[in-house]
Amino acid sequence: MTNTILIPVAVAIISILLGTGIGYAIRKNGWEKRAQNAQNDADHILTEAKAQVDAAKAEVNAQKQAADALKQSAQNTKKEKILEAQEKIQEYRQKVEDELNVKRDAIARDNNRLQQREDTLNHKNSLMVEREDELKEKEKQLAKEQTDLDQKVQEADELVEKSQQKLYEIAHLDKEQGKKLVLSQLSDELVKERAEMIRNSNEEVQAKADHYAHKVIIDAIQSSSADTVAETTVSVVDLPNEEMKGRIIGREGRNIRSFEALTGIDLIIDDTPKVVTLSGFDAIRREIAKRAMERLIKDGRIHPARIEEMVDKARKEVNDDIYEAGESALMELGIHKMNPELVKILGRLKYRTSYGQNVLGHSIEVAKLAGTMAAELGLNEKLAVRAGLLHDIGKAIDHDIEGSHVEIGVELTRKYHEPDVVVNAIAAHHGDVPKLSFIAELVVAADTISSARPGARSESLENYIRRLTELEKIANRYDGVKQAYAIQAGREVRVMVEPEKISDDRITVLARDIRNQVEKELDYPGNIKITVIREKRVVAVAK
Secondary structure, eight states, X not given: OHHHHHHHHHHHHHHHHHHHXXXXXXXXXXXXXXXXXXXXXXXXXXXHHHHHHHHHHHHHHHHHHHHHHHHHXXXXXXXXXXXXXXXXHHHHHHHHHHHHHHHHHHHHHHHHHHHHHHHHHHHHHHHHHHHHHHHHHHHHHHHHHHHHHHHHHHHHHHHHHHHHHHHHHHTOOXXXXXXXXXXHHHXXXXXXHHHHHHHHHHHHHHHHHHHHHHHHHHHHHHHTOOOOOOOOSEEEEEOSSTHHHHHHHOGGGHHHHHHHHHHOOEEEOOSSTTEEEEEOSOHHHHHHHHHHHHHHHHHOOXXXXXXXXXXXXXXXXXXXXXXXXXXXXXXXXXXOOOOHHHHHHHHGGGXXXXXXXXXXXXXXXXXXXXXXXXXXXXXXXXXXXXXXXXXXXXXXXXXXXXXXXXHHHHHHHHHTTOOHHHHHHHHHTTTSSOOOSHHHHHHHXXXXXXXXXXXXXXXXXXXXXXXXXXXXXXXXXXXXXXEEEEEGGGTEEEEEEOTTTSOHHHHHHHHHHHHHHHHHHOXXXXXXXXXXXXXXXOOOOOO
């Protein structure tokens, strides 16, 4: 029984223990799971926290990098702005310096003009002082003559009184008859004395007028004296070596033929070491040819296409120089306003000669002479200078236009609205029309002084140039002729025709016609060779 009781008790105790153990085990397992879950949650939270921290760090780094990039960009922009500002400051400084230089040049020119005007005024003042001295001397002389005349009148009155008394005493004439007789005698004596005084005064005035006129002309000549210049019809170009002559001639002479055809100048290559000679009567063509040849020699590449390019560049340069020469003449003479086309035509006179005398230099000299004489005589100095400068303007283009240089000059000045006084001075400076002003007379006098001075002109050169000009004009008359150049000192004329208008068969007839016309119209020594060239050129541009 005891065992029976003990067994259930034991079972119960065992059950209790087992239940307790199982419960504890179950609870322990639950606790472990909870702890594990808590640990997992903590690890997850820690992981997320680390991720957030890493993200925050990455964001901070990104922001820092962005800030650094922005700072670097700002620094670069600042540097660019500083450089740009410095460039603008430099440009503005250069612009200001250029403007200051221009103003300094203008001020210098104005100072020079003022100095010249001051010198002129001083010269005029000295002349006025001389004239005042002459007038004072004349007044003294007139006062003396007046005193002598008064004394003579007084003596005449006394003589009349004495004569009256004698007449009354001797002839027993009445008062009226005696008065008439005395007055008649006195009148004859006074007429004789007055005639003698007038004659003496006229001779004195004429002598002083001649002296004054000579003085005015001498002063004008001294103030504008010019050197005597000898003109030639050849130009010499130096070569670096003798091999250059062969390159200039080219294969079978093609380079020299192309050069002569494009310039109208004869290229002479002889035994003279390291030089070639350019021969031609037209100074403008010769200058173009000289510059083109110098460019070709310097460049070293000599062939027909290069020759044509260099000739075109030289022609443009010479045209620019012509305009600058016209502007320089105006600046030298103080002329401020003139039509640009007329200035360009005026500049052509730099390459024009008349009897060996450079026409532009002659025109400037005439302008100075006329202006000086006009200033001395109290006339319009600026108008006289303008008329003197333009008096031979027609010679600039008389080789290209029919008519005398006087007719061409009148037409040009009227076309470009020059004053009537200037036009009349041009028309009358060779006596073709009447002179309508004193300025026209001064231009004639100045022209004569400039051209008549020793060594100023040479007849032979002018005749030579006229003959070559006429030779070219004869060839240019025919239809289809593009260009004609007189070369070889007038021994050959080369005529280039338009291939569309003149065929190969027609050029033979044209050469014969030109020959016949030359023989009919010109007088010349030796023979003249007529060469007609027909060249057809086709140009295609590959792009």
